[in-house]
Amino acid sequence: MSQTPTLPAPVYPREAPARDGVGASVRRADARLKVSGGFDYSSDLSADQALWGSTVRSPHAHARIRGIDIAQALAHPGVRAVLTHADVPGAKCYGLKVADQPVLASDVVRYHGEPVALVAADHPETARRAAAKVIVDYEPLPPLVDPEQALGADAPRLHPDGNVVKHVHLERGDVAGAAAQADVVVRGTYEVGMQDQAFLGPESGLAIPTDTGVELHVATQWLHDDRRQLAACLALPEEAVHVVGAGVGGAFGGREDLSMQVHASMLALHTRRPVRIVYGREESFFGHVHRHPARLHYEHGATADGRLAYVRGRILLDGGAYASKSAAVCLVASGTAVGPYVVPNVAFDLHAIYTNNPPCGAMRGFGAVQTCFAYEAQMDRLAEALGIDPVELRRRNAIETGSQMPTGQRVDGPAPVAELLERLQAMPLPAEPAAGAPRDLRELPGGVSNTTHGEGVRRGIGYAVGFKNVGMGGGVDDYSTARVRVSEDRGEPLVEVHTAACEVGQGGITIHEQIARDELGIQRVVVLTPDTSVGSAGCTAGSRQTWITGGAVKTACEAVRAELLRRAVERCGASDTALAVKGGAVVADTGALLAPVAELVAGDPIDETREYRPPRRTQPLDENGQGDSFLTFGFAAHRAVVDVDVDLGLVRVVEIATVQDVGRAINPLAVEGQIEGGIAQGLGLALMEEVQVRDGIVRNPSFTDYLIPTILDMPPVRTEILEYPQPLAPYGLNGVGEPPTIASTAAILSALRAATGRPLTRVPVRPDDIVEMQAA
Amino acid sequence: MRLTCTVNGERQEVDCAWGGESLLYVLRERFGLRGAKNACEQGECGSCSVYLDGTLVCACLVLAAQAEGAEIRTVEGLAEDDRLHPVQEAFVQAGAVQCGFCTPGLIVTTHDLLERSPHPSDAEIREALAGNLCRCTGYEKIIDAVKDAAARLG
Numbered sequence: 045m046s047q048t049p050t051l052p053a054p055v056y057p058r059e060a061p062a063r064d065g066v067g068a069s070v071r072r073a074d075a076r077l078k079v080s081g082g083f084d085y086s087s088d089l090s091a092d093q094a095l096w097g098s099t100v101r102s103p104h105a106h107a108r109i110r111g112i113d114i115a116q117a118l119a120h121p122g123v124r125a126v127l128t129h130a131d132v133p134g135a136k137c138y139g140l141k142v143a144d145q146p147v148l149a150s151d152v153v154r155y156h157g158e159p160v161a162l163v164a165a166d167h168p169e170t171a172r173r174a175a176a177k178v179i180v181d182y183e184p185l186p187p188l189v190d191p192e193q194a195l196g197a198d199a200p201r202l203h204p205d206g207n208v209v210k211h212v213h214l215e216r217g218d219v220a221g222a223a224a225q226a227d228v229v230v231r232g233t234y235e236v237g238m239q240d241q242a243f244l245g246p247e248s249g250l251a252i253p254t255d256t257g258v259e260l261h262v263a264t265q266w267l268h269d270d271r272r273q274l275a276a277c278l279a280l281p282e283e284a285v286h287v288v289g290a291g292v293g294g295a296f297g298g299r300e301d302l303s304m305q306v307h308a309s310m311l312a313l314h315t316r317r318p319v320r321i322v323y324g325r326e327e328s329f330f331g332h333v334h335r336h337p338a339r340l341h342y343e344h345g346a347t348a349d350g351r352l353a354y355v356r357g358r359i360l361l362d363g364g365a366y367a368s369k370s371a372a373v374c375l376v377a378s379g380t381a382v383g384p385y386v387v388p389n390v391a392f393d394l395h396a397i398y399t400n401n402p403p404c405g406a407m408r409g410f411g412a413v414q415t416c417f418a419y420e421a422q423m424d425r426l427a428e429a430l431g432i433d434p435v436e437l438r439r440r441n442a443i444e445t446g447s448q449m450p451t452g453q454r455v456d457g458p459a460p461v462a463e464l465l466e467r468l469q470a471m472p473l474p475a476e477p478a479a480g481a482p483r484d485l486r487e488l489p490g491g492v493s494n495t496t497h498g499e500g501v502r503r504g505i506g507y508a509v510g511f512k513n514v515g516m517g518g519g520v521d522d523y524s525t526a527r528v529r530v531s532e533d534r535g536e537p538l539v540e541v542h543t544a545a546c547e548v549g550q551g552g553i554t555i556h557e558q559i560a561r562d563e564l565g566i567q568r569v570v571v572l573t574p575d576t577s578v579g580s581a582g583c584t585a586g587s588r589q590t591w592i593t594g595g596a597v598k599t600a601c602e603a604v605r606a607e608l609l610r611r612a613v614e615r616c617g618a619s620d621t622a623l624a625v626k627g628g629a630v631v632a633d634t635g636a637l638l639a640p641v642a643e644l645v646a647g648d649p650i651d652e653t654r655e656y657r658p659p660r661r662t663q664p665l666d667e668n669g670q671g672d673s674f675l676t677f678g679f680a681a682h683r684a685v686v687d688v689d690v691d692l693g694l695v696r697v698v699e700i701a702t703v704q705d706v707g708r709a710i711n712p713l714a715v716e717g718q719i720e721g722g723i724a725q726g727l728g729l730a731l732m733e734e735v736q737v738r739d740g741i742v743r744n745p746s747f748t749d750y751l752i753p754t755i756l757d758m759p760p761v762r763t764e765i766l767e768y769p770q771p772l773a774p775y776g777l778n779g780v781g782e783p784p785t786i787a788s789t790a791a792i793l794s795a796l797r798a799a800t801g802r803p804l805t806r807v808p809v810r811p812d813d814i815v816e817m818q819a820a
Numbered sequence: 821m822r823l824t825c826t827v828n829g830e831r832q833e834v835d836c837a838w839g840g841e842s843l844l845y846v847l848r849e850r851f852g853l854r855g856a857k858n859a860c861e862q863g864e865c866g867s868c869s870v871y872l873d874g875t876l877v878c879a880c881l882v883l884a885a886q887a888e889g890a891e892i893r894t895v896e897g898l899a900e901d902d903r904l905h906p907v908q909e910a911f912v913q914a915g916a917v918q919c920g921f922c923t924p925g926l927i928v929t930t931h932d933l934l935e936r937s938p939h940p941s942d943a944e945i946r947e948a949l950a951g952n953l954c955r956c957t958g959y960e961k962i963i964d965a966v967k968d969a970a971a972r973l974g
Binding site: 071083085167241244245291293294551714717719720760 | 837838840841848849853854855856857858859860861862864865867894895896898899904908909911912913915917918919920921922923924927943945946947949950951952953954955956957958959960961962963
């Protein structure tokens with residue numbers, strides 16, 4: 045139906061931009077359209093004759109399918125297709141790492157909400173009603189929902205290879221020896237609930253049948269991996285599947301796995317008509333993976349002067365029904381298990397387990413959130429046992445450049461952990477409420493819902509520091525591709541940047557525009573719609589796109605620049621001095637103008653495509669959890685100030701302060717946005733966000749029952765940004781997106797413990813945890 | 821079912837295939853005005869905020885039939901020609917837009933707040949925007965944008 049253009053349309057129409065390159069707070073080029081309501085998200089796309097798809101999902105967490113009767117659904121007026129597993133043209137299962145997830149369940153369903161059948165109809169309501177008429181004969185099976193039980197030898201096997209998705213055994217030094225000599229030992233067991241990405245733009249897209257295959261416009265994080273899985277399931281060559289990045293309403297890891305991609309494509313190929321699938325909010329909770337719930341057992345031993353002697357522990361990650369990114373999450377949890385501290389002796393066993401709970405996978409922080417909550421709680425516990433100030437204890441054990449991690453990897457980039465804490469401690473504290481003065485109800489925990497006068501309100505302050513690897517680790521070939529084209533347009537040079545990097549809201553398109561402007565000295569830069577007609581950019585994940593696709597854009601720009609200089613020399617003769625491209629012209633460093641770029645490319649554009657790989661290849665961990673598994677690390681520290689009403693169990697976070705090392709802030713305004721938004725998600729996990737699952741059944745799939753922070757819940761954020769250049773990265777930048785989400789949860793918990801004196805070993809903290817424990 | 825109403829100053833008539841269609845569905849799918857967003861469709865997130873006869877509503881909670889004869893103003897109706905409304909300009913400049921899915925709802929809600937209260941305090945801003953969820957920004961830059969918009973509007 046539609047032809048793939050040689051070059052896709054721009055993401056946004058552009059006026060001549062401000063003269064802003066790397067390091068400037070350039071305003072987002074797509075913001076004008078977004079504030080006007082004209083930006084096309086994946087749910088806004090339509091086409092002539094488009095049908096609406098709807099998905100039939102399992103009401104059971106575990107059941108055998110004895111039969112599926114589609115006759116009534118098919119007979120429903122306005123219905124154009126009803127499809128089941130028998131209609132999947134190619135591979136019946138897909139997956140990011142392991143193809144274990146059925147496109148449509150055939151003989152068994154393994155989680156509540158698993159897709160079983162598809163309907164396409166003229167109207168979305170017709171599709172929904174017909175979906176309700178698909179009769180699936182289920183034989184319910186007992187759901188296996190406790191990961192500890194699923195790990196047991198006699199547990200029923202949910203997958204042919206058993207219930208362990210990933211096991212990491214990590215061992216360094218002599219833990220038994222160190223344990224025998226430690227002066228102080230603290231132990232704890234911690235739990236993290238299942239957090240949802242809760243991006244606002246629901247899963248959605250438009251599939252259009254083409255002469256040879258299908259064109260899919262979708263909100264995703266990695267176009268090429270979607271295409272790889274789509275082609276396999278549709279039994280099409282990859283060239284016949286064209287995937288175009290539609291506007292993304294947030295991602296945070298929840299769009300790494302496929303959702304409606306294969307389903308819409310199957311319906312489109314079957315009906316030969318365009319098909320839209322747009323999930324509602326409830327379906328969205330079933331449509332993507334969540335953050336792994338975790339149970340973490342820790343034991344820390346230290347010398348009397350507050351040096352960590354050993355840490356040992358055991359971590360269970362509930363991976364739910366399918367593998368998704370469980371193995372990679374387990375890797376990151378392994379690498380971050382003891383925190384950013386020097387620990388000579390370490391022993392851990394980490395398991396990611398299959399259960400009949402909802403599948404879990406990528407969410408911002410990716411295994412490092414769970415470990416940080418536990419190791420920082422342990423550091424507070426240890427500080428108390430030692431009688432040492434908790435910040436001082438952290439400072440004393442902080443890793444620095446050159447330190448060795450428990451995986452054996454040496455930190456060779458900046459690791460200013462002690463400085464982060466020192467600067468954080470030096471930041472001013474918010475004012476205490478005046479004693480005895482009546483308080484504005486809106487400033488009390490619970491706001492105007494507070495039924496006391498604040499007599500039970502206690503203030504607490506807590507600190508935490510966290511870190512995570514940046515980029516893909518564990519031996520993945522991490523690379524990206526960029527195509528940069530310079531042409532003449534109405535007498536002016538125009539730069540077009542074409543990559544397959546998904547802009548999910550973080551501002552990658554602005555970053556890539558700034559880099560191109562900086563490298564080429566040309567003001568007018570347009571970032572084109574990402575699609576699979578250019579090489580892979582990898583996933584918008586792991587805080588990597590500014591670096592990796594940014595690196596690819598920079599490399600392609602360098603190739604373009606070299607060609608520009610060659611043409612200038614060819615035309616004007618060799619120059620005695622170095623040449624550069626500035627202000628839209630090739631100039632000598634004497635300032636003499638050789639040739640305007642527009643003239644050099646008129647009628648003969650320069651078009652260069654380059655791949656970029658960071659200068660370090662990572663390795664998988666060995667059988668003892670040893671190996672240089674990570675590209676590098678990003679660090680951030682947080683301080684939370686909270687008011688807790690210990691009578692009502694209500695919490696108000698008064699302020700979050702943070703210090704983060706970002707390497708180099710390519711766009712400071714965007715960096716602040718990542719920090720503030722990441723902290724809000726950390727606050728959500730601390731205080732309110734949990735997908736509640738009982739016996740495998742999701743109880744709260746709505747924004748009425750799954751709460752995310754509102755503007756009333758988020759306090760002011762006090763931010764200090766450090767810029768220690770990361771030597772491996774272009775411009776010295778570092779990944780920024782995930783560190784804000786990691787220690788913010790732990791800092792709030794630390795502050796809550798300070799206010800209440802309660803152990804609070806589980807997040808999210810419920811009012812009951814505060815009040816009941818107070819009564820006890 | 822036939823629906824007649826005024827949208828952003830223009831009289832519109834449309835046949836709805838189904839009486840259960842929401843105002844949000846009709847705006848998006850029948851009038852092609854996709855600025856109001858479909859983030860939760862249960863009145864929790866404010867992404868579909870529009871004016872219905874001058875009152876701020878979640879378009880997902882209004883049946884299209886309830887809009888018969890009404891005047892509706894959406895985010896698309898705020899800019900004049902090519903000039904952004906000061907509230908829109910303030911959101912762009914403050915960095916209050918990331919993924920932007922919540923943005924149209926926040927723009928209309930802020931517009932409504934500043935009509936009622938041209939110089940709101942922080943507490944008033946938070947109260948007025950409490951029904952609009954944002955997952956990207958942590959709201960800090962949204963508060964900056966509202967204050968900047970108030971200043972721009974004088």
